[in-house]
Amino acid sequence: MNDVVNLLKSHKSVRKFKAVSVEEEKIKEIIECAQSASTSSYIQAYTIIRINNMEKRRSIANLSGNQKYIEECPLFLIFCADLNRLKIACEMNNKVFVEGYVETFILSTVDVTLAAQNALIAAESMGLGGVYIGGIRNNPDKISELLKLPTNVYPVFGMCLGYPDEDTGNKLRLPMEIVLKTDYYTSDDDVEMLKEYDEQIKNYYIKRTNGQRADTWTNQVGSLMSNPQRPHMKDFLKEQGFKMK
Amino acid sequence: MNDVVNLLKSHKSVRKFKAVSVEEEKIKEIIECAQSASTSSYIQAYTIIRINNMEKRRSIANLSGNQKYIEECPLFLIFCADLNRLKIACEMNNKVFVEGYVETFILSTVDVTLAAQNALIAAESMGLGGVYIGGIRNNPDKISELLKLPTNVYPVFGMCLGYPDEDTGNKLRLPMEIVLKTDYYTSDDDVEMLKEYDEQIKNYYIKRTNGQRADTWTNQVGSLMSNPQRPHMKDFLKEQGFKMK
Known part of the structure; x- marks a missing residue:
């Protein structure tokens, strides 16, 4: 590196x-x-x-x-x-x-x-x-x-x-497997991968805020994207x- | 640097x-x-x-x-x-x-x-x-x-x-004074600066192509932008x- x-x-x-x-x-x-x-x-x-x-x-x-x-x-x-x-x-x-x-x-x-x-x-x-x-x-x-x-x-x-x-x-990014695809787009495994990522993010927030916040990534961006931008x-x-x- | x-x-x-x-x-x-x-x-x-x-x-x-x-x-x-x-x-x-x-x-x-x-x-x-x-x-x-x-x-x-x-x-970029403004946008001196830049670009092309090409920047991008993209x-x-x- x-x-x-x-x-x-x-x-x-x-x-x-x-x-x-x-x-x-x-x-x-x-x-x-x-x-x-x-x-x-x-x-x-x-x-x-x-x-x-x-x-x-x-x-x-x-x-x-x-x-x-x-x-x-x-x-x-x-x-x-x-x-x-x-x-x-x-x-x-x-x-x-x-x-x-x-x-x-x-x-x-x-x-x-x-x-x-x-x-x-x-x-x-x-x-x-x-x-x-x-x-x-x-x-x-x-x-x-x-x-x-x-x-x-x-x-x-x-x-x-x-x-x-x-x-x-640093804020933990999405798993590389979900962002990088080969030859064509597929989201077949996305939900599974996002669930795992959500767990990591939740634990990160809990740790950083002493348990005050326990949000997941999908909930956070979902809240944003369910409102007109x-x-x-x-x-x-x-x-x-x-x-x- | x-x-x-x-x-x-x-x-x-x-x-x-x-x-x-x-x-x-x-x-x-x-x-x-x-x-x-x-x-x-x-x-x-x-x-x-x-x-x-x-x-x-x-x-x-x-x-x-x-x-x-x-x-x-x-x-x-x-x-x-x-x-x-x-x-x-x-x-x-x-x-x-x-x-x-x-x-x-x-x-x-x-x-x-x-x-x-x-x-x-x-x-x-x-x-x-x-x-x-x-x-x-x-x-x-x-x-x-x-x-x-x-x-x-x-x-x-x-x-x-x-x-x-x-x-x-490397391709010569626009003069910094035309790209960077302070506090507000103005293009008052742009034509003058672009003319100077055009000269530089023309000389660059002439040199690189042994005189085969003598295009200016404004003509080049102007030709592009006068057509629907x-x-x-x-x-x-x-x-x-x-x-x-």
């Missing part, structure tokens, strides 16, 4: 940070690493917005389910899927940008996620820690207004970064130019 | 591989790294399908724009966004899975992409190389049939992996349970 594998396997989300700035040189390296990620057909369809303004941070924290660490972290980035730049590229070459296909939505969402994961790994390699903030999609319209996002750009997630001031444990997203995205054609 | 940053910055897509298998122990490590990536609310909404069957590989290559390296690479993985497992989790807890929100589509697409990027980085750290295959979305219905994907699962991209048998150059995706996804509600 080499150092990179070690780093990747020891990932854990960090939400509590030391009151120490992240060095500008490191931030530059982090963004360079983000940009080095693969990109579909070279389109590089993302923009990263670094939020320095503390008032903005406060607003974003409030709009994202009151996640305090958005205010507290030394470095807060918002990763946007960006097709606006490609529209500009079209205009520069007297071409007409074709808007609104779901495929283009996928392209930009995948592109920005690849870049973000590179950023997080680079940061972690420097002793920093961080967490993704999907909560910015709680109020994507207000976030977009704050960030002055044009059409064909949407905020996918935020990322808090800084020097860790907590040591959380951010039902405002469709209208927001449509308004923003992502018409899901 | 540490070793990880070095590795991330030196990424290049590899499409030509030595006829050497990837060790099973390494494959296991790669998948473990994939699973260690962040996951939204712990949902782990993806399944990785390893394609060993050579007939299947041939079919997939044909369906993905005749990309020969899908057949030739020692290890070929297909990364699927997977909500089916979460549906099973609902059923195990007598809950009703809510299908079809665009937000859930985002959650699973982001989750699978984070995992995939970890897989690629892990592989690269072991001396392997690889390339993402978005081409599997050329014929997602036939690919899904081949892989026996149930509803609420869709194939996002493939990944070819193996020991590199070519040494391609995979317009079949909407209907395919709808059929597959991703109704973009």
Whole structure:
């Protein structure tokens, strides 16, 4: 197991940070690493917005389910899927940008996620820690207004970064057999495997909370998925130019 | 600049591989790294399908724009966004899975992409190389049939992996100033910066092709984006349970 594998396997989300700035040189390296990620057909369809303004941070924290660490972290980035730049590229070459296909939505969402994961790994390699903030999609319209996002750009997630001031444990992942299949998809043994996994997760929670919590994985994610997820997203995205054609 | 940053910055897509298998122990490590990536609310909404069957590989290559390296690479993985497992989790807890929100589509697409990027980085750290295959979305219905994907699962991209048998150059990324903004989005200087970037890219192509090709970045991506992108995706996804509600 080499150092990179070690780093990747020891990932854990960090939400509590030391009151120490992240060095500008490191931030530059982090963004360079983000940009080095693969990109579909070279389109590089993302923009990263670094939020320095503390008032903005406060607003974003409030709009994202009151996640305090958005205010507290030394470095807060918002990763946007960006097709606006490609529209500009079209205009520069007297071409007409074709808007609104779901495929283009996928392209930009995948592109920005690849870049973000590179950023997080680079940061972690420097002793920093961080967490993704999907909560910015709680109020994507207000976030977009704050960030002055044009059409064909949407905020996918935020990322808090800084020097860790907590040591959380890794969360046990699904058994590999359930996530990795060979040649075709089958879920024949999933229920059995999930039951075993549930037991492990339950024991983990019991141990970590001194018996206060004994939830299973399937119950936890089942509760989540039996409720509509951010039902405002469709209208927001449509308004923003992502018409899901 | 540490070793990880070095590795991330030196990424290049590899499409030509030595006829050497990837060790099973390494494959296991790669998948473990994939699973260690962040996951939204712990949902782990993806399944990785390893394609060993050579007939299947041939079919997939044909369906993905005749990309020969899908057949030739020692290890070929297909990364699927997977909500089916979460549906099973609902059923195990007598809950009703809510299908079809665009937000859930985002959650699973982001989750699978984070995992995939970890897989690629892990592989690269072991001396392997690889390339993402978005081409599997050329014929997602036939690919899904081949892989026996149930509803609420869709194939996002493939990944070819193996020991590199070519040494391609890195492709120059956009200037950082255009990708990284502070506090809010602005594209005021984008055209100027893109013109400069275009010059650099043009010179790169001229040099690499001995003057045969002199394309600019904006022309290249503009040509792409002035054509509808995979317009079949909407209907395919709808059929597959991703109704973009």
